[in-house]
Amino acid sequence: MLLGLAAASSGEIRLLDGDMPKDARAVLPRVGALVEGPAIYPFLSGRANLQRFDAADRHTDPATRDRRVDAALDRVGLGHAARKRAHAYSLGMKQRLGIANALLAPRDLLILDEPTNGLDPQGTREVRGLIRSLSDDGTTIFVSSHLLAEVEQMCTGIAVMSAGRLVAQGSLDDLRSEGTSRVRVTTPDYADAHRVLTGLGLTPRAPRARRRHHRRTVRARPPARDRQRRPGTGRRAGARLRGQRRLARRPLRRTHRRGVRRCRLNP
Numbered sequence: 001m002l003l004g005l006a007a008a009s010s011g012e013i014r015l016l017d018g019d020m021p022k023d024a025r026a027v028l029p030r031v032g033a034l035v036e037g038p039a040i041y042p043f044l045s046g047r048a049n050l051q052r053f054d055a056a057d058r059h060t061d062p063a064t065r066d067r068r069v070d071a072a073l074d075r076v077g078l079g080h081a082a083r084k085r086a087h088a089y090s091l092g093m094k095q096r097l098g099i100a101n102a103l104l105a106p107r108d109l110l111i112l113d114e115p116t117n118g119l120d121p122q123g124t125r126e127v128r129g130l131i132r133s134l135s136d137d138g139t140t141i142f143v144s145s146h147l148l149a150e151v152e153q154m155c156t157g158i159a160v161m162s163a164g165r166l167v168a169q170g171s172l173d174d175l176r177s178e179g180t181s182r183v184r185v186t187t188p189d190y191a192d193a194h195r196v197l198t199g200l201g202l203t204p205r206a207p208r209a210r211r212r213h214h215r216r217t218v219r220a221r222p223p224a225r226d227r228q229r230r231p232g233t234g235r236r237a238g239a240r241l242r243g244q245r246r247l248a249r250r251p252l253r254r255t256h257r258r259g260v261r262r263c264r265l266n267p
Contacts, residue, residue, distance in 0.1 A: 002111060002142075003033055016108055029059045032107040036114055038098025042087035046078055046097050049086055053101045060105055072100040076130055092123025096130060103134075110134065111142045116150050128154055 001008050004021040013020040018027040040049050050069045054060050060068070073082045076096040081089065089097065095115060102110055115131065116124045131154050135141050145151050151158065158175055160168040168175060183202065187193045197204045 003028065003031070003035070005035070029105065030108045031111060032099075032102030032105075032109070033111040034095075034098045034102055034113065034115060035111075036117075038094055038101065040086045040094060040097060043085055045083045046086055046089065046093075046100075047073060047082040049097065050101055050104060054104050057105070068104050072103045075103055076100045077126070090123060091119050092126040095119065095123065095127050099127075099130060107139065109140050109142065111144075113144045114146070115143060116145070116147060124150065 001013055002015055002020065004024045007021075016027050016030055018024075020027065041052070044052070047069055050072060051065060054065050054069060055062070070079070070082070073079050076099050078093060078096055078100060081093065086094065086097065099110075099112070099115070112131070116127050119127065128150065131141060131143070143151065143155060152172065156172055158168075158170065158172060159166055160175075168178075183197075185193050185197070194204050
């Protein structure tokens with residue numbers, strides 16, 4: 001709906017001070033977008049792909065095309081592979097080529113839909129690093145994703161959607177601070193764990209026995225006045241400590257209450 005690809009059933013959409021889709025002709029040249037996966041010609045080189053994409057844009061200048069294509073490839077780290085055929089690109093390289101297409105002209109806003117979906121760890125790191133660098137250079141980036149762990153590493157402002165409704169919005173720190181924080185300790189020494197946790201001001205719950213290795217899991221809730229880890233505390237050998245302050249646990253509680261298993265974050 002932001003890009004005019006789908007019509008809204010009700011309400012108003014304003015993008016870069018323009019009403020969408022009425023002002024699409026004036027607004028969209030200032031917006032770069034990558035919706036799901038990039039569409040590329042596999043037997044053309046990355047450079048040739050961008051040249052053809054740019055030629056299809058009536059707002060660009062043919063006289064500066066080669067310079068802008070080379071600059072976009074260098075910006076996303078594909079200058080060394082500019083003449084390689086696109087079918088030989090990795091998934092991460094194809095995603096970066098799609099982002100390069102969105103950067104062929106100066107943009108005030110970059111919209112990326114699921115930019116790391118389906119990528120291997122290396123491709124995910126490449127795209128994540130690129131998004132961070134573009135943001136550091138002053139580009140406003142709007143990311144739509146269901147991968148909350150990735151959103152947590154890329155975004156500063158977050159909105160959570162459930163069944164088409166906004167259920168949470170705020171900074172990353174604000175959403176992390178909501179709800180209740182817990183610490184989970186798995187150890188064979190329940191008595192010692194209970195004593196240490198109580199001494200730290202936590203409230204241990206009854207242990208849950210685990211059959212394997214004769215270990216028990218103890219969950220504890222930190223007091224509201226003390227959410228930070230205290231210095232000088234340790235743990236015995238054989239105990240495993242795991243914190244649970246991940247962003248993913250917060251918005252999912254909101255969406256699960258409404259019978260929805262997935263949520264979408266739009267920074």
